[in-house]
Amino acid sequence: xAFHIVLVEPEIPANxxxxxxxxxxxxxxxxxxxxxxxxxxxxxxxxxxxxxxxxVHVEYHxxxxxxxxxxxxxxxxxxxxxxxxVYTEFDFRxxxxxxxxxxxxxxxxELIDANLDTCMRMPMTGDVRSLNLSNSAAIxxxxxxxxxxxxxxx
Numbered sequence: 197x198a199f200h201i202v203l204v205e206p207e208i209p210a211n212x213x214x215x216x217x218x219x220x221x222x223x224x225x226x227x228x229x230x231x232x233x234x235x236x237x238x239x240x241x242x243x244x245x246x247x248x249x250x251x252v253h254v255e256y257h258x259x260x261x262x263x264x265x266x267x268x269x270x271x272x273x274x275x276x277x278x279x280x281x282v283y284t285e286f287d288f289r290x291x292x293x294x295x296x297x298x299x300x301x302x303x304x305x306e307l308i309d310a311n312l313d314t315c316m317r318m319p320m321t322g323d324v325r326s327l328n329l330s331n332s333a334a335i336x337x338x339x340x341x342x343x344x345x346x347x348x349x350x
Contacts, residue, residue, distance in 0.1 A: 199224045199340050200293040201333050204260055207233030207299045214330035220248035223348065224337050229257045260307070267293065275336060276308050277326050279315035286316060288340035290347065299329050
């Protein structure tokens with residue numbers, strides 16, 4: 197099994213490419229929920245993922261509900277600057293899904309409101325509104341791996 201990174205309507209191909217590279221390095225599965233803000237043959241997307249695309253398990257979904265319906269026993273955690281709990285307050289298990297929203301707006305408020313108990317944020321100082329999407333995904337998946345003692349990794 198593996199962790200899952202879910203990008204709901206990602207807009208910037210370089211972020212998605214960087215996250216794909218993180219998935220290749222960690223064994224995480226990448227889920228892309230349409231509509232995407234770019235074409236999947238975008239050269240920026242390919243370049244950001246370098247030559248690791250062969251090592252990434254990617255699934256495309258027409259809606260977030262479609263993804264949830266396909267994984268009825270999945271545990272979903274939602275990254276949001278509007279969450280009250282910090283990501284380190286959760287105990288992650290192999291197979292968990294980490295859900296991230298689009299770069300300009302984040303996740304829809306109704307999705308956050310329906311899942312308050314599993315919404316998480318990363319602490320920040322100053323006037324910074326948010327971290328880069330690819331950095332956020334890497335922070336969360338590596339915390340999950342650390343909690344599980346980096347299974348299958350050297």
